Every structure is written in C-alpha cells, then in structure tokens.
Amino acid sequence: MKKGIMLAFLTTLLAVSGCGKTNSSHEHQHMNHENMEQSTNHEGMHHETEGTKNVVTQIAWKFADTSLKSHEPTKLTIQVSDKGGKPIQNFEIQHEKLMHLIVVSEDLSYFEHLHPEYKGNGSFTTAITFPSGGKYKLYADYVPKGGSKVVKNYTVEVQGAKAKTVALKPDKNLTKVVAGKEITLSFDKLKAGREATLTFHFKDKKTGKSITNLQPYLGAVGHVVIIREHSYDYLHVHPMDEQAKGPDAVFMVQFPKNGIYQIWAQFQHEGNVITVPFTVKVS
Numbered sequence: 381m382k383k384g385i386m387l388a389f390l391t392t393l394l395a396v397s398g399c400g401k402t403n404s405s406h407e408h409q410h411m412n413h414e415n416m417e418q419s420t421n422h423e424g425m426h427h428e429t430e431g432t433k434n435v436v437t438q439i440a441w442k443f444a445d446t447s448l449k450s451h452e453p454t455k456l457t458i459q460v461s462d463k464g465g466k467p468i469q470n471f472e473i474q475h476e477k478l479m480h481l482i483v484v485s486e487d488l489s490y491f492e493h494l495h496p497e498y499k500g501n502g503s504f505t506t507a508i509t510f511p512s513g514g515k516y517k518l519y520a521d522y523v524p525k526g527g528s529k530v531v532k533n534y535t536v537e538v539q540g541a542k543a544k545t546v547a548l549k550p551d552k553n554l555t556k557v558v559a560g561k562e563i564t565l566s567f568d569k570l571k572a573g574r575e576a577t578l579t580f581h582f583k584d585k586k587t588g589k590s591i592t593n594l595q596p597y598l599g600a601v602g603h604v605v606i607i608r609e610h611s612y613d614y615l616h617v618h619p620m621d622e623q624a625k626g627p628d629a630v631f632m633v634q635f636p637k638n639g640i641y642q643i644w645a646q647f648q649h650e651g652n653v654i655t656v657p658f659t660v661k662v663s
C-alpha cells in the first residue's frame with residue numbers, strides 16, 4: 381500500500397509538471413491524483429489536502445434551508461478557502477467545468493452529477509433537490525489554480541419518506557439497456573491495488589449494430605464515477621482515449637481496497653446524456 385501511495389505521489393508530480401493547465405490530456409495521471417486523494421484523505425470533509433505548490437484548501441458546505449426536505453429544492457453554497465480561511469479565487473477548468481458535484485444516496489442507488497456555478501470569491505452555488513428522505517453523500521471535485529485535484533465529501537440528512545434501501549449486489553449480467561442502447565462492461569479480474577481496464581461496449585438494442593457515434597460529454601467520450609460501499613471511497617476516472625466514439629470506451633482504474641463498488645458511467649449519444657450503473661466486486 382505504501383508503495384502504491386508513493387507511486388501515485390510521484391506520478392502526480394510528473395502529471396503536474398508535465399501538463400500544467402491542460403487538464404484535457406494525461407488522463408492516466410489524473411486517475412492517480414484521485415488515488416492519492418483516496419489513500420490520504422478518506423473523510424475529506426474536515427481534512428485538508430496537500431496540493432502541489434502548497435495549495436491547501438478547505439471547504440464549507442452551507443444550505444439555504446436549515447432542515448432539508450425531500451422533493452423541496454434548496455440552495456447549496458460551497459465555499460472554498462485556503463488554510464487561513466481566505467477565499468480561493470481561481471480554479472482550473474477540468475473537463476469543461478470549475479467544479480463537479482456528485483450526489484449519491486447512502487445505499488448508492490441514487491446518483492446525480494451537478495456543476496455548481498462559480499460566483500467568485502471561492503463561492504459555488506447550485507440548486508439541489510433530494511428525491512427522498514435519508515442520508516446522502518456529496519462530493520465536490522475541483523482544482524485550485526496551481527494545485528492538484530481535490531475531492532471533498534460531506535454527508536447530509538434529508539427529512540421525508542425514505543426510499544426502500546437496496547443492498548448492493550455485484551452484477552451477474554454486465555449488459556445493461558439504457559435509452560435503447562445495450563452497454564456491456566468487461567474487465568479482467570478486479571484486484572485491490574492493481575490497475576484494471578474497464579471497457580464499455582455500445583450496441584443499438586433494436587438493430588444489434590455497434591454504436592460508433594458517441595459524442596463528447598464534458599470534453600471526453602465518457603465519465604466514470606466509482607464509489608465503494610460503506611467507506612464511500614470515491615474514484616473519478618476518465619477514458620484512455622478521450623476522442624473515442626465507440627463502440628468501445630476504455631477506462632483505467634485502480635481500486636484502492638477490496639469490496640463492492642458502484643460504478644456510474646456517463647456518456648452522450650444523439651444529444652442525450654445517459655447514466656449506466658454497474659455493481660462490481662473487487663477481491
């Protein structure tokens with residue numbers, strides 16, 4: 381494990397010195413930022429993350445409503461500050477946005493991917509509506525200017541009728557049908573601490589023909605978010621070949637531990653964004 385962290389750290393240094401502002405390339409290295417984040421900063425919320433060039437940020441989560449109720453939109457403000465509490469002014473664009481916000485329910489059955497609007501002075505806002513009562517995990521994903529990628533998480537409790545909790549079970553059938561498309565996920569053995577290749581293959585459900593005109597979504601063929609059951613480790617991985625159009629979209633990932641992971645893969649086809657969920661077991 382130690383070795384893994386060191387390796388990730390080294391790769392991070394290389395990635396930062398190598399690609400600077402252009403976040404659209406060097407996907408592989410970005411994934412390693414992620415792993416470093418996971419290895420050193422599980423809880424996110426009150427921990428500070430060492431970035432390069434000492435860009436250390438902290439984050440405050442504020443809801444407009446003191447009590448959150450399901451089905452009622454509320455406004456979330458995310459304030460990003462430096463170690464001393466001074467607002468961070470500038471952020472790098474990563475995948476076309478300054479901040480990505482992922483919202484999941486405690487049982488990982490619900491997933492939403494939002495892009496809070498930057499209001500200046502380190503402050504981001506978004507409207508957010510929770511579909512049912514219960515706990516939710518929020519992940520803010522951003523890059524302070526001159527620093528490296530940061531992921532902070534936060535847990536909220538929402539009032540209202542709870543949805544039935546579904547226990548996660550690894551998928552036996554790795555083919556899903558979403559919006560008339562058949563998406564098949566394939567991989568070799570998934571082992572903790574080992575790099576794995578996730579390949580998503582696209583077919584038209586009706587005709588059985590390969591789909592070769594996937595559109596860029598946030599500047600790449602697709603985006604994959606992966607969260608581990610119970611511990612809520614967060615992995616945001618990106619494609620090996622961003623320009624791919626199908627029928628295959630290939631992603632590299634390193635699962636930090638064994639256990640059950642929920643995957644949400646997002647793609648765009650014919651103007652619509654689709655989210656394809658998979659549950660996998662890593663041994």
Ligand SMILES: [Cu+2]
Pocket residue numbers: 477479480481493494495598
């Ligand atoms: Cu995003």
